[in-house]
Amino acid sequence: MISVKDIKKRYGAFDALKGVSFEINQGEIVGLLGPNGAGKTTTIKILTGYLQPDEGEVEVAGYNVINQTTKAQAEIGYLPENAPLYSELSVQDYLEMMADIREIPAKEKQERLLEATKATALTDKLTTPIGQLSKGYRQRVGLAQAILHKPKLLVLDEPTVGLDPTQLIEIRSLIRKLSEHSTILFSTHILPEVEALCSRAIILMNGSIRADARLSDLADSANAVVTFEKATDAKGELERLEGATSVEALANEPGFRVIGSSGSDLCPLIFALAKKHDWKLRELRHEVRTLETVFNELATSTSTVEVNA
Numbered sequence: 001m002i003s004v005k006d007i008k009k010r011y012g013a014f015d016a017l018k019g020v021s022f023e024i025n026q027g028e029i030v031g032l033l034g035p036n037g038a039g040k041t042t043t044i045k046i047l048t049g050y051l052q053p054d055e056g057e058v059e060v061a062g063y064n065v066i067n068q069t070t071k072a073q074a075e076i077g078y079l080p081e082n083a084p085l086y087s088e089l090s091v092q093d094y095l096e097m098m099a100d101i102r103e104i105p106a107k108e109k110q111e112r113l114l115e116a117t118k119a120t121a122l123t124d125k126l127t128t129p130i131g132q133l134s135k136g137y138r139q140r141v142g143l144a145q146a147i148l149h150k151p152k153l154l155v156l157d158e159p160t161v162g163l164d165p166t167q168l169i170e171i172r173s174l175i176r177k178l179s180e181h182s183t184i185l186f187s188t189h190i191l192p193e194v195e196a197l198c199s200r201a202i203i204l205m206n207g208s209i210r211a212d213a214r215l216s217d218l219a220d221s222a223n224a225v226v227t228f229e230k231a232t233d234a235k236g237e238l239e240r241l242e243g244a245t246s247v248e249a250l251a252n253e254p255g256f257r258v259i260g261s262s263g264s265d266l267c268p269l270i271f272a273l274a275k276k277h278d279w280k281l282r283e284l285r286h287e288v289r290t291l292e293t294v295f296n297e298l299a300t301s302t303s304t305v306e307v308n309a
């Protein structure tokens with residue numbers, strides 16, 4: 001559904017995207033994660049045909065976004081970060097205007113409008129001026145305009161920013177519902193958002209992809225955590241274990257976090273080592289990471305998580 005190959009974008013002397021590549025299959029719901037300034041909006045604008053990359057290729061639903069922009073855009077529903085909603089227009093008038101811009105045939109217009117407002121639970125707000133709606137409802141209007149033309153792909157830039165917890169839950173369940181009919185890519189810097197909605201996350205930092213993986217693969221690490229009954233001088237021995245790439249002492253208890261290279265199985269080796277030296281183990285376990293742990297690891301290192309997706 002989406003194929004992005006080595007896109008680069010410079011703003012003046014600043015490299016905002018340094019060669020970004022990824023593919024998204026039909027039916028996936030993917031979170032594009034990254035801190036402020038990582039390049040999420042730039043990627044999304046390029047993907048939706050609103051910004052030209054300096055280099056690279058982008059294809060959506062089989063159309064080259066750079067050369068066949070209009071055809072590609074007909075397959076995309078786009079909710080920009082700050083969707084331009086006309087506050088004096090009613091929901092109905094605004095959506096009719098958007099349907100005209102999208103060149104939806106007159107005879108289909110009312111049916112599409114009804115479907116979009118039903119899907120976004122806006123049917124009882126049709127005559128309300130957009131300016132009088134809460135932020136959550138305005139976001140629904142933004143989503144309604146994005147799905148008016150039944151796009152195959154929905155691209156949502158920070159769809160839940162500024163929403164209160166109730167609105168957040170509503171918009172999340174709406175996105176989940178919309179994913180039944182469309183492939184979805186949405187950007188966010190809110191990690192629980194991705195955990196709640198996606199099976200896959202692409203993590204962008206400083207204009208480069210640092211991880212692209214299924215959430216289950218990201219959580220499953222080769223690292224091990226070992227704690228002892230009393231302080232033990234095990235660091236050197238642990239560092240020499242096959243598959244161990246580094247060892248960190250734990251801050252609050254006698255023990256270590258052993259970082260393992262992909263595919264290594266450290267726990268049996270640590271267990272054997274402890275037995276050999278008669279170190280009294282308190283706990284030995286594989287480390288299961290949250291998205292937050294992965295994100296923080298990536299933010300403080302230069303490594304890249306293997307591409308499993």
Ligand code: ATP
Nearest residue numbers: 011014016034035036037038039040041042043189
């Ligand atoms: P945020 O989460 O804050 O929206 P982002 O990940 O969406 O951030 P982008 O908006 O893509 O990041 O911006 C990436 C970098 O490019 C930032 O450093 C930003 O300041 C810079 N940038 C974006 N647009 C322009 C522009 N038109 N001119 C100059 N620099 C820009």
